[in-house]
Amino acid sequence: MHDRSINKISTGWIRKTRKEFRWFLKETRFPNPVRQGERGPEYQYPEWLIMFIAILSVKCKLKSYVAIHRFVRQYWNVIAEGLGLRLISERQLRDRLKKICHFPGRPAAFIFQLFPELEQEQSCQRR
Secondary structure (H helix, E strand, O other): OOOOOOOOOOHHHHHHHHHHHHHHHHHOOOOOOOEOOOOOOEOOOOHHHHHHHHHHHHHOOOOOHHHHHHHHHHHHHHHOOOOOOOOOOHHHHHHHHHHOOOEOOEOOHHHHHHOHHHHHHHHHHHO
């Protein structure tokens, strides 16, 4: 699935992984919620984008929300390519990651279901 010639944090790897992730979500008919709740405001940043950022944070072994946001800021033009969105704030990103149960050091379970090789990397890192 992953080309070994692409560095794990290169823009090429990000684009390739994003394309595969979006394809997977489309094939599985993953719903894209547009509201926080019945009366909540519409999400400006799509749920899949937040999930993708969580995947990137595990792959890059980022250990804090600040580090995740720093990474996102550095690669925002690739991560959010074609969406016309301004950079998500650190606070909003942290809140959205928490909503999908993604915490630095305790990644969301869906990540390992999609990318089992990351679970092995994560368990080796804990030792």
